[in-house]
Amino acid sequence: MFKVLVSDPISDLGIQQLVDASDIAVDKKPGLSEDELVAIIGEYDALLVRSQTRVTAKIMEAGKQLKVVGRAGVGVDNIDLDAATQRGIIVINAPDGNTITTCEHTFAMMMAVARHIPQAYMKTVNGTWDRKSFLGVELRGKTLGVLGMGRIGSEVAKRAKAFDMEIIGYDPFMTEERAEKIGVKLASVDDIVRNADFMTVHTPLTPETRHMIGRAQFEVMKPGMRIVNCARGGIIDEIALVDAVDQGIVAGAAFDVFEVEPPAEDHPFLTHPKIIVTPHLGASTIEAQENVAIDVSEQVIHILRNEPFINAVNMPPIPANLQSILQPYFTLGEKLGSFIAQSTEGAVTEIVVGFSGELAEVDTQPLTRHIVRGVLAHHLGTEQVNVVNSMHLAKVRDVNIVIQKSHASKDFTNLVTVSLRTKKEERIVAGTLLTGYGPRIVQIDKYPVDVTPEGNLILISHNDKPGIIGRVGTLLGNNDVNIATMQVGRQLVGGSAIMVLRVDKGTPKEVLDQLIRMPELNTAKEITLF
Numbered sequence: 364m365f366k367v368l369v370s371d372p373i374s375d376l377g378i379q380q381l382v383d384a385s386d387i388a389v390d391k392k393p394g395l396s397e398d399e400l401v402a403i404i405g406e407y408d409a410l411l412v413r414s415q416t417r418v419t420a421k422i423m424e425a426g427k428q429l430k431v432v433g434r435a436g437v438g439v440d441n442i443d444l445d446a447a448t449q450r451g452i453i454v455i456n457a458p459d460g461n462t463i464t465t466c467e468h469t470f471a472m473m474m475a476v477a478r479h480i481p482q483a484y485m486k487t488v489n490g491t492w493d494r495k496s497f498l499g500v501e502l503r504g505k506t507l508g509v510l511g512m513g514r515i516g517s518e519v520a521k522r523a524k525a526f527d528m529e530i531i532g533y534d535p536f537m538t539e540e541r542a543e544k545i546g547v548k549l550a551s552v553d554d555i556v557r558n559a560d561f562m563t564v565h566t567p568l569t570p571e572t573r574h575m576i577g578r579a580q581f582e583v584m585k586p587g588m589r590i591v592n593c594a595r596g597g598i599i600d601e602i603a604l605v606d607a608v609d610q611g612i613v614a615g616a617a618f619d620v621f622e623v624e625p626p627a628e629d630h631p632f633l634t635h636p637k638i639i640v641t642p643h644l645g646a647s648t649i650e651a652q653e654n655v656a657i658d659v660s661e662q663v664i665h666i667l668r669n670e671p672f673i674n675a676v677n678m679p680p681i682p683a684n685l686q687s688i689l690q691p692y693f694t695l696g697e698k699l700g701s702f703i704a705q706s707t708e709g710a711v712t713e714i715v716v717g718f719s720g721e722l723a724e725v726d727t728q729p730l731t732r733h734i735v736r737g738v739l740a741h742h743l744g745t746e747q748v749n750v751v752n753s754m755h756l757a758k759v760r761d762v763n764i765v766i767q768k769s770h771a772s773k774d775f776t777n778l779v780t781v782s783l784r785t786k787k788e789e790r791i792v793a794g795t796l797l798t799g800y801g802p803r804i805v806q807i808d809k810y811p812v813d814v815t816p817e818g819n820l821i822l823i824s825h826n827d828k829p830g831i832i833g834r835v836g837t838l839l840g841n842n843d844v845n846i847a848t849m850q851v852g853r854q855l856v857g858g859s860a861i862m863v864l865r866v867d868k869g870t871p872k873e874v875l876d877q878l879i880r881m882p883e884l885n886t887a888k889e890i891t892l893f
C-alpha cells in the first residue's frame with residue numbers, strides 16, 4: 364500500500380481519485396512545520412503540496428521512501444529541486460490547471476488599480492461617500508506591456524484585446540509567428556518600460572528575472588504607468604517600486620505576490636494608498652484548485668504505479684510522439700544496462716550507448732536515462748537510482764556517458780548497444796525488440812545470440828571443446844539447478860565461446876565456483892533480470 368501525505372490545503376474533490384485508489388492511503392496534515400514533516404515523512408511514498416509547504420533538502424533526506432513530490436500549481440520555488448534530483452525524487456507540477464484563473468485575477472487587479480476599487484470600497488464602508496478622490500482611467504486604447512508570454516501571459520494578451528488595448532510583449536521564447544497569431548507586437552523590456560501604460564509580469568522568478576524591473580527601468584519609465592504582478596514576488600524590485608510611486612512615475616500598482624510571503628507587518632505596500640494587494644490569490648478559484656489537484660493526483664498515481672507520467676519538473680519532458688516510440692525500449696534498455704553491469708567486473712568508468720536504425724533519428728535521452736539506471740542500479744541499489752537521478756549519479760561518480768548514433772542497422776529495425784568500460788575490462792551487449800516476441804539480447808561481446816532478457820541467467824565464457832555443454836548440464840542438474848533454455852555463441856570452431864543458460868532459480872555460489880573450476884571454462888556469472 365502506497366502512502367501519500369497532503370501537507371497543504373488541497374481541493375478534496377481534486378484528490379478524490381487518490382483517496383479512492385485501492386492501493387493508496389492518503390493522510391491530510393496541513394500546516395506542519397519543517398521539523399514535524401521531517402519526523403513523519405519517512406513513512407510516505409508521495410508528498411502533495413501547494414505553495415505553503417517548503418519542501419527542503421532536510422525533508423527530502425528524511426523521506427527515505429519518497430518517490431514523488433507533487434505541486435498542485437505551477438511554481439516550484441517552494442521545492443528544493445536539486446535535493447530532489449540528487450535523491451531521485453520526481454517533482455511534478457500541474458502547469459495548466461490554474462492558467463485562466465490567474466489570468467482573470469490579473470484582470471481583476473488591473474481593473475481594480477485602474478479604478479481604485481479597494482480604496483473606494485474601504486472609504487465607502489467606513490462611512491465616507493467620496494466621489495472625487497477616485498478618478499480612474501479606461502483600459503481602452505491603452506498599451507499593455509506583457510513580460511513573459513507563456514501560458515498566463517498569452518491568455519492575458521488575448522483578453523486584453525477584448526478591452527481594445529494595444530499589446531506589446533517580451534519573452535525570449537516568443538516567435539514572431541506566434542506573437543502575430545495572438546495579436547501581440549514583440550518588444551524589448553526597454554520598449555515596454557518606455558511605452559506601456561499598463562505593465563503585467565508573467566515570468567517565473569529566476570536569477571535573470573529577479574528585479575528585471577528595478578531602479579534603472581523606473582528611471583526611464585513612461586510616467587503614469589500602472590503595474591500588476593500576479594507572478595512572483597521579486598520580479599519587480601519592491602523598494603524601487605515604492606519610490607517610483609512616491610515620485611509620481613508609477614500611478615498605481617497591484618501585487619498578488621511578495622518577495623517574502625507573508626510580507627512583514629511593516630511592509631510599505633500594506634499601507635501605501637496607491638498600491639493594492641491580495642495574499643497570493645492568483646490561483647484561488649474553485650475551478651483552478653480542482654483542476655490542479657486532479658492533474659497532480661493523476662500523475663502521482665501513475666508514478667507510484669510505475670506507469671508513464673507527464674509534467675516532471677526535474678526531468679526533461681518526453682513529447683507524446685516520442686513517448687510512443689521510446690516507451691517500448693525502456694525496459695529493454697534497463698535490462699541491457701543491468702545485464703552488462705552484472706557481467707562485468709571493476710569500477711565503471713564509461714558507458715557507451717549506441718542507437719541504430721529508426722532510434723537514431725529521434726531524441727533518445729530518455730532511453731539513455733533508463734540504460735544508465737540499469738547499469739548504476741546494480742552497483743548502487745535499485746532503490747537509490749531511478750531515471751530522475753541516473754545521469755546525475757553517473758556524473759558525480761565520474762562515469763563518462765558517450766552516445767553514438769548510426770542510421771544504418773544491418774539486421775534489425777532498431778538496435779540498442781551498450782558498451783561498458785570498467786577499470787578491469789570492457790564488454791558489449793546489444794538488444795532489440797522483435798515484433799511479436801518482445802525484447803531480445805542479440806549480441807554479447809562479439810557473439811550473436813538470441814536471449815530473452817528475464818529471470819535467472821548464467822553467463823559462461825569457455826573454449827569451444829566437445830563435451831563441455833554436457834558437463835555444464837550435468838553439474839547443474841546434480842545441484843538441482845534446472846536449465847530452461849540454453850544459447851551458445853561462437854565465432855570459430857574450437858575458439859572462444861559463450862553460453863547463456865536460463866535456469867529456473869538462483870544458482871548457489873558454490874555451484875558457480877565448481878563451474879569455474881571446470882577445464883576449458885573461463886568464467887561463470889549469475890545474472891538476474893526481473
Ligand SMILES: NC(=O)C1=CN([C@@H]2O[C@H](COP(=O)(O)OP(=O)(O)OC[C@H]3O[C@@H](n4cnc5c(N)ncnc54)[C@H](O)[C@@H]3O)[C@@H](O)[C@H]2O)C=CC1
Nearest residue numbers: 437438465511512513514515534565566567593594645646
Ligand atoms: N499568483 C499566483 O497564484 C500564480 C502565479 N503563477 C506564476 O505565474 C508565472 C507564469 O506562469 P505560467 O504562465 O503558467 O508559466 P509559463 O512557463 O507558461 O510562462 C512563463 C514564461 O516566462 C518566460 N520567461 C522566462 N524568462 C523570461 C525573461 N527573462 N523575460 C521574459 N520572459 C521570460 C518563459 O519563456 C515563459 O514563456 C509563474 O511564475 C508562476 O509561478 C502561476 C499561477 C498562479
Ligand SMILES: O=C(O)CCC(=O)C(=O)O
Nearest residue numbers: 413414436437438646647
Ligand atoms: O497554490 C497556490 O495558490 C499558488 C499558485 C501559484 O503561485 C502557482 O501555481 O505558481
